[in-house]
Amino acid sequence: MCDRGARSLVFFPLLVECIALPGTGCGRHAQQPEGSGNAPGQGKSLCHAVSDADGMFTFKSLPCGVYELIPFYKGENTIFDVSPLSVSVSVEHHHVTVAQKFQVTGFSVGGRVVDGNDAGVDGVKIIVDGQERSITDTQGYYKLDQVTSNRYTIEAKKEHYTFTTLKDFLVLPNMASIEDIRAASYDVCGVVRMVSAGYKAKVALTHGPENVKPQVKQTDETGNFCFEVPPGEYRLSALAATPESAPGLLFLPSYVDVAVKSPLLKVEFSQALVNIHGAVVCKEKCGPSVSVTLVRLAGKHNEERKTVSLTDESSEFLFSSVFPGKYRLEVKHLSPGAVSGEDSWCWEQSFIDVDVGADGIKGIVFVQKGYWINIVSSHDVDAYMTQPDGSSVNLKIKKGLQHICVESPGVHELHFVDSCIFFGSSSMKIDTSDTLPIHLKGDKYLLKGHIHVQSSSLSGEYELPESFIVEVLNSDGTVFGGSPARLISSENDQTSASVYEYSVWANLGEKLTFVPSDARNNGEKKILFYPRQQHVLVTNDGCQASIPPFSGRLGLYVEGSVSPPLSGVNIRIIAAGDSPNALFKKGDLALGTTTGTDGFFVGGPLYDDITYSIEASKTGYHLKQVGPNSFSCQKLSQISVHIYSKDDAEEPIPSVLLSLSGDDGYRNNSVSGTGGVFSLITYFLEEYAFSPPAQAIELGSGESREVVFQATRVAYSATGTVTLLSGQPKEGVSVEARSDSKGYYEETVTDSSGSYRLRGLLPDTTYLIKVVKKDDLSSSRIERASPESVSVKVGSEDIKALDFLVFEQPEMTILSCHVEGSRIEELHSHLRVEIKSASDPSKIESVFPLPLSNFFQVKDLPKGKHLLQLQSGFPSTTHKFESEIIEVDLEKNTQIHVGPLRFKVEEDHHKQVCFTFFKQIILS
Numbered sequence: 060m061c062d063r064g065a066r067s068l069v070f071f072p073l074l075v076e077c078i079a080l081p082g083t084g085c086g087r088h089a090q091q092p093e094g095s096g097n098a099p100g101q102g103k104s105l106c107h108a109v110s111d112a113d114g115m116f117t118f119k120s121l122p123c124g125v126y127e128l129i130p131f132y133k134g135e136n137t138i139f140d141v142s143p144l145s146v147s148v149s150v151e152h153h154h155v156t157v158a159q160k161f162q163v164t165g166f167s168v169g170g171r172v173v174d175g176n177d178a179g180v181d182g183v184k185i186i187v188d189g190q191e192r193s194i195t196d197t198q199g200y201y202k203l204d205q206v207t208s209n210r211y212t213i214e215a216k217k218e219h220y221t222f223t224t225l226k227d228f229l230v231l232p233n234m235a236s237i238e239d240i241r242a243a244s245y246d247v248c249g250v251v252r253m254v255s256a257g258y259k260a261k262v263a264l265t266h267g268p269e270n271v272k273p274q275v276k277q278t279d280e281t282g283n284f285c286f287e288v289p290p291g292e293y294r295l296s297a298l299a300a301t302p303e304s305a306p307g308l309l310f311l312p313s314y315v316d317v318a319v320k321s322p323l324l325k326v327e328f329s330q331a332l333v334n335i336h337g338a339v340v341c342k343e344k345c346g347p348s349v350s351v352t353l354v355r356l357a358g359k360h361n362e363e364r365k366t367v368s369l370t371d372e373s374s375e376f377l378f379s380s381v382f383p384g385k386y387r388l389e390v391k392h393l394s395p396g397a398v399s400g401e402d403s404w405c406w407e408q409s410f411i412d413v414d415v416g417a418d419g420i421k422g423i424v425f426v427q428k429g430y431w432i433n434i435v436s437s438h439d440v441d442a443y444m445t446q447p448d449g450s451s452v453n454l455k456i457k458k459g460l461q462h463i464c465v466e467s468p469g470v471h472e473l474h475f476v477d478s479c480i481f482f483g484s485s486s487m488k489i490d491t492s493d494t495l496p497i498h499l500k501g502d503k504y505l506l507k508g509h510i511h512v513q514s515s516s517l518s519g520e521y522e523l524p525e526s527f528i529v530e531v532l533n534s535d536g537t538v539f540g541g542s543p544a545r546l547i548s549s550e551n552d553q554t555s556a557s558v559y560e561y562s563v564w565a566n567l568g569e570k571l572t573f574v575p576s577d578a579r580n581n582g583e584k585k586i587l588f589y590p591r592q593q594h595v596l597v598t599n600d601g602c603q604a605s606i607p608p609f610s611g612r613l614g615l616y617v618e619g620s621v622s623p624p625l626s627g628v629n630i631r632i633i634a635a636g637d638s639p640n641a642l643f644k645k646g647d648l649a650l651g652t653t654t655g656t657d658g659f660f661v662g663g664p665l666y667d668d669i670t671y672s673i674e675a676s677k678t679g680y681h682l683k684q685v686g687p688n689s690f691s692c693q694k695l696s697q698i699s700v701h702i703y704s705k706d707d708a709e710e711p712i713p714s715v716l717l718s719l720s721g722d723d724g725y726r727n728n729s730v731s732g733t734g735g736v737f738s739l740i741t742y743f744l745e746e747y748a749f750s751p752p753a754q755a756i757e758l759g760s761g762e763s764r765e766v767v768f769q770a771t772r773v774a775y776s777a778t779g780t781v782t783l784l785s786g787q788p789k790e791g792v793s794v795e796a797r798s799d800s801k802g803y804y805e806e807t808v809t810d811s812s813g814s815y816r817l818r819g820l821l822p823d824t825t826y827l828i829k830v831v832k833k834d835d836l837s838s839s840r841i842e843r844a845s846p847e848s849v850s851v852k853v854g855s856e857d858i859k860a861l862d863f864l865v866f867e868q869p870e871m872t873i874l875s876c877h878v879e880g881s882r883i884e885e886l887h888s889h890l891r892v893e894i895k896s897a898s899d900p901s902k903i904e905s906v907f908p909l910p911l912s913n914f915f916q917v918k919d920l921p922k923g924k925h926l927l928q929l930q931s932g933f934p935s936t937t938h939k940f941e942s943e944i945i946e947v948d949l950e951k952n953t954q955i956h957v958g959p960l961r962f963k964v965e966e967d968h969h970k971q972v973c974f975t976f977f978k979q980i981i982l983s
Contacts, residue, residue, distance in 0.1 A: 125149045130161040137232060138167040140205060165205040168230055170237030172199045172215050172222065175290040175320040180242065183222070186214040203237070206230055213237065219246035219322035221287060245319055248285040249326025251278050251297050251310065255382060258308060259300035262286075262328070266294035266316070292318045297328035309383035309417055333415055335378040337423030339390060341404075343468075345374040349392050349404075351425070353378045356385040356412070383415050390425040394494050403494050405429050405464035429466040430491040436461065436499040438601055441476040444489075456499070465491060473497075479505040479602035481564050503564035504597055508606030510559040510575055512586060514550045516612035523549075524579055527586070527611075529561045532572040544575060559611075565603075568906075570596045575609050577664075585664045587614040591640045598893075598906040607901065614664020617650075619688030621675060624658030628677045628692065632662045636669040643669070702749075702768050715749075715770070748773045775853055777817040777828060779861035781809045781844075788813025789865055792841065793833050796826040806831075820853045830863050840867045872949045875916040876927060878909060879959040886964060887911065889932040897924035897946055906930070922950045929962045939965040 105126075108116040128146045132139040146159045172183045172195050179199020184191050188211055193201040195215075210229050215222035221244040230237065251260040261277040262284045268291040277300050278284045295315045299308035309331040317323055335353065339345050347368045355363040367376050388411045392404035402409065407426040434456060442454045447469040454463060454473075465471055474486045480501035489497055512523060526543040533539050544561035565571060574592045577585040588609045595606055621628045632650040634643035643649055649671055654660045665671060675682040675690045682690045702715050750769045781792045789809060796805045796817045801824055809815045820826060829848035832841050845864045878890070890909040894917065896902040904920055909929070925947045931940035942962040947955060 121150050123150050123152060128157065132166075137169070137234070137236075138204075139163055139232065140165040140167070163232075165207055166232045167202055167204040168206055168232075168234065168237055169200060169202040170213075170240065171195070172201065172240045172242075174220075174242045175245075180217065180220065183215045183217040183220070183240075186216060187211050203230075208232060213240070215240045219248070219324065221245070242290075242321075244287050244289045245322040246285050246287055246324070247293065247295070247317060247319055247322070247326065248283065248324045249295070249328070251282045251284065252327070252329040253282060254330045254332060254380075260308070260310065260328070260330075261298050261300045263296045263298060264288065264293055265296070267291050288319055290320050292316065295326055295328075311417065313417075331383050331417050332380045333383055333417065333419030335381055335386070335388070335413070335415060335419060335423070336375070336421045337388070337425070338375045339369060340424060340426045341374065342427050342429070344371070345369045346371050348394065349374075349390065351376045352389045352391070353381070354387045354389060355382075356387055381415060381419070383417055385412070385414050387412050388423060388425075392427075394492075401431075401433075401494075403431055405431050405462070429464045430468055431494075432463045432465055432471070432489055432491065433494070433496040434461045434463060434499060435459070435496045436501075438480045438499075438501045440478045440480055440482070440499070442478075443474050443476060445472040445474065447471070460496070468492070479507075481505070503566060504599075504601075504603050505562055506565050506571070506595060506597070506603050506606055507560065507562040508544075508573065508593070508608065510544050510561070510588065510609045510611050511556040512559070512611035513556050515555065521613065522583070523557055523586075524577070527559055527561075528576050528578045529563075530574045530576065531563055532574065534570040536572070565595075565597045567597055567600060570594070573606060575611070577614075584616060585614050586611045587640075587664050587666055589640055589666075589668070591642070591666075594902055596903040596906065598903060612667060615667045615671075616661055616663030617665065617671060617673065617688060618659070618661050619673065619686075619690070620660070621654050621658040621682065621690045621692050622685075623692065624654075624656065625677070625680070625692050626654055626656045626658070628654040628658075628660070628675050628680070628682065628690070630654065630660045630662060631674040631676070632665065633672045633674060634669055635672050638666055638669045640668055641666040702770055774819045774821055775855070775857050777820055777826070777851060777853075777858040777861055779815060779859070779863065780813045781815065781830060781863045781865055782813050783865060783867065792865060793831045794828065794863070795831050796820060796828045798824050798826050800825065820858075822853050822855060825850060825852045828861055830865060840870075842866050842868050869953050871918055871953070872920045872922060873916060873918050873954040874920055874925070874927070874947060874949065875914070875956045876945070876958040876960050877914045878929065878962070879913070880962040880964075882964070883913060886931075887913075890962070891930045891932065893928055893930045894920065895926045895928075896921075897926050900926060920949055922953065924948045924950070927957065927960065929960060931962075931964065933964065937966065 106118065108118050110116040126148045128148055129144065130141040132141075140163070142162050142164050143159065146157060146161075148155055148157055170185075172180045172185075174180050179195065179197070181195050181197045181199060183195040183199070183201070185193040185195070185201045185203070187203060192203050195201045208229075208231050210227050211225075213225040213228055215224075220242050222240050223243050225238060225240065228238070247264070249262070251262065253260065259277060260282065261275055263273065263275045264286050265273040267273070267288065271288060271291065271293075274286055274288075275298075276284050276286060293316070295317065296313065297310035302308075310328045311331045312328070315326055315328075317326065337351070339349055339351065341349065347370060350366050350368045352364055352366040365378060367378065369376065390406055390409060391402045393400060394403040405428045407428050409425075411423060411425070413420055413423065436456050436458055439458050440456045442456055444452045444454055444463075444465065446452065446465065446467050448467060452465070456463075468491045471489045471491070472486055473489055475482065481503035482499045482501055487497070508529075510527060510529075517523075523546065526545045529542050529544050530538050531540045531542065540563065542561045542563045544559040546557060547560045548558040550557050561573075561575075563571075563573075572592050572594050575588045577587070579585060588611050590609070593607050593609065595603075597603060617632055619630070630652045631648055632652075634641070634645055634647045634649045636645050637643065641649065649665055650662045652660050652662045673684070673688060675684070675692075677692070680692050680694055682692045685691050748771045750771070754766050754768070756764050756766060777796060779794075781789045781794065783789055788811070790811045790813065792809045792813075792815075794807055794809065794815045794817060796803075798804070801821075803821060803824060803826070805817050805819050805826075807815050807817050817828065827848050827850050830841070830844035843866050845866070849861055851858050851861070874894075876892075878892075880886070883890075887909060892905075892907055892909055892915055893903060894905045896904060904925060905917055907915070909915065927945040927947055929942035931938065931942075933940055940962065941964075943960055945957050945960060947957055949955070
């Protein structure tokens with residue numbers, strides 16, 4: 060029998076089987092084997108016993124013999140490892156206690172890995188504390204051998220799976236199995252197949268459980284993608300990786316719905332390809348010269364282009380295998396010789412934008428509208444075009460390149476309408492088959508003006524002419540042309556004036572003067588014009604402002620008579636004031652005429668802005684004014700006068716003033732010639748005393764008398780010359796002799812040879828003789844004289860050789876200035892210098908571009924006050940330009956530098972330009 064007191068070191072039930080050696084067997088009281096009934100060894104198990112809580116086991120009622128004890132334990136998932144594997148025991152006629160103890164060295168324990176369907180997962184690597192210990196079988200089971208009672212971290216790993224981890228898990232030998240390891244998430248993988256290179260896709264995972272956020276992943280270089288998700292239902296959609304650069308990139312299917320309970324590895328999307336189909340409608344045959352281009356609209360860059368040409372047989376076009384997305388279809392017709400590949404036809408729509416979906420698109424139609432005519436114009440101009448069928452189209456041609464669409468092919472004729480710019484001819488022919496641009500270059504500018512003839516200045520029977528003549532003078536004052544001013548509007552109930560219009564073509568930069576005149580010689584009284592002339596400077600490269608108008612009035616005519624009638628009487632009409640129109644000064648002779656045989660005279664036409672006085676004279680007659688315009692005349696008697704010198708009879712007597720007066724205010728001043736020759740002068744000679752001082756003469760009708768006077772020298776003269784530094788004589792310079800001590804003063808003016816003679820200088824008197832500056836034209840330019848003055852004492856003879864040298868202000872005026880302003884280098888090409896008259900700002904003296912140095916110099920400007928400013932070439936709709944204005948007086952300083960002249964420019968970004976589109980034309 061076995062020893063019941065023996066104890067094992069194993070503290071869990073241990074099945075110990077007793078296997079009899081040959082010739083032995085178990086007693087009748089021994090327990091029958093449990094479990095399988097067979098030990099793991101080669102022999103057949105005779106019986107077995109189970110160790111108790113103390114590890115003790117007992118075999119009872121064993122017959123004598125030799126036995127082999129084999130310990131083992133095998134549960135559902137647990138197997139113990141016991142050492143030694145077996146012990147041989149001999150049982151004789153006494154109880155036997157086995158001295159050899161069975162020691163449990165470890166045990167094996169099993170577990171299972173399952174998915175979301177509780178199905179086992181095969182091939183899962185079991186990692187225990189970082190070391191691989193087992194792999195699951197086809198049912199998901201695994202076994203861990205040689206473990207001890209301890210705490211372990213058990214992980215499961217398999218591609219496309221993520222499992223829960225058993226952390227700090229206590230393993231005991233008495234447990235049936237390890238807790239199941241469950242799959243926590245699975246990989247959902249697939250591929251996006253692309254047709255076009257250069258594009259990438261991304262895949263979105265949405266519509267999952269509430270605790271799973273949507274995800275987006277970009278495919279790799281081969282188009283593959285993977286998501287790791289917990290079990291549930293999801294939706295997968297393929298998208299363009301960068302929608303802004305490929306907005307039309309679409310995929311089929313548009314989405315895939317999946318239920319994830321295990322890894323899904325074969326989800327597949329492919330890039331969609333569709334067709335675009337359309338047709339072209341031409342006025343004539345389309346043919347291969349018509350092409351349609353498909354442009355993919357990829358954000359800011361239109362990169363991909365495909366072009367197909369029509370055929371002689373068909374006007375339809377097809378783009379196949381096109382990716383869905385946004386496209387632009389462009390139609391074009393190219394003629395041989397077309398400029399830079401430009402379209403020679405115009406269309407109802409030259410391009411059509413389409414959004415191509417997964418089904419493609421059909422029914423796109425391009426319709427030809429007409430034929431392009433290209434015009435390059437230097438200016439805006441209104442025109443109309445006559446078409447081959449006789450119809451006409453109104454046009455508004457803009458400055459620059461312009462495309463005009465005409466509906467019919469063939470030759471068209473372009474006519475300009477009331478153009479203020481002359482383009483070389485009034486019309487030109489244009490052929491639609493010639494694709495070269497038509498260049499319109501404006502070379503002359505229309506200047507137009509009006510003359511208003513006031514009816515209030517005309518008599519009731521006066522008949523106005525059909526036209527007047529307006530002479531045109533260039534800057535040199537030379538007449539180089541004329542223009543008729545034709546009657547365009549007569550006096551009526553609404554207007555009190557008749558209007559005449561004239562025009563002339565001028566070149567840019569020309570300075571013209573317009574002088575109207577009434578050229579009629581039919582005896583009618585003539586019209587005079589106010590002002591007398593108008594000055595115009597052509598500075599604007601475009602339509603010119605109207606010439607300031609003239610006002611026409613019937614000229615003033617002075618009518619009078621001489622009684623009794625006498626022909627050949629000289630009538631002098633004298634200006635009684637300054638006339639800005641007639642350019643008369645007060646006292647100037649306005650007009651001279653003579654009486655006819657009837658004694659009547661008529662003088663005119665005269666300007667009516669001043670009044671006039673009338674003088675009448677005729678040699679041998681005394682004329683007396685008896686009315687405003689009437690004179691009486693009387694034939695005069697003749698008096699001869701001889702004057703001689705008392706001191707020296709051989710010395711000729713200088714010219715002497717003889718004053719003859721008579722009844723009724725008659726007075727006649729005459730000057731004798733040298734030696735007593737009779738002549739008429741305007742002042743008395745002061746160097747001689749005459750005896751008798753006066754002589755009364757009584758004349759009968761037709762009688763002649765001779766009177767003799769004796770002259771005595773009482774004063775003397777001072778003579779000399781006034782010249783310029785060059786030696787040139789200076790005429791019209793005033794020279795004075797002044798005696799401050801005695802209060803005497805004499806003055807004279809140099810003649811054409813620069814000589815002067817100061818008369819009436821009294822003996823024994825000291826005079827200071829010098830050149831004086833007057834306001835008259837001749838001496839106003841004198842700056843100084845050398846010597847400044849000469850002091851002389853008069854004796855008993857004339858003083859000679861008192862010469863003066865005068866220095867004048869420079870004749871030429873020079874104005875210089877420099878310009879300052881921000882961004883002047885950038886704006887330089889748009890700036891012009893403008894100089895105007897200060898007294899008449901409408902009168903522009905000079906206009907020229909600002910030089911690159913920002914410094915300019917202007918010569919030969921008229922003396923007087925001028926306004927200096929800058930002008931800009933910027934459109935007033937886009938820029939606000941302001942310039943300083945500097946006033947310069949070239950009368951005081953003929954050569955002067957001013958400045959700086961400043962300006963400022965502000966851009967106006969709020970202005971907009973409106974364009975008018977016409978029904979029958981396209982302007983672009």
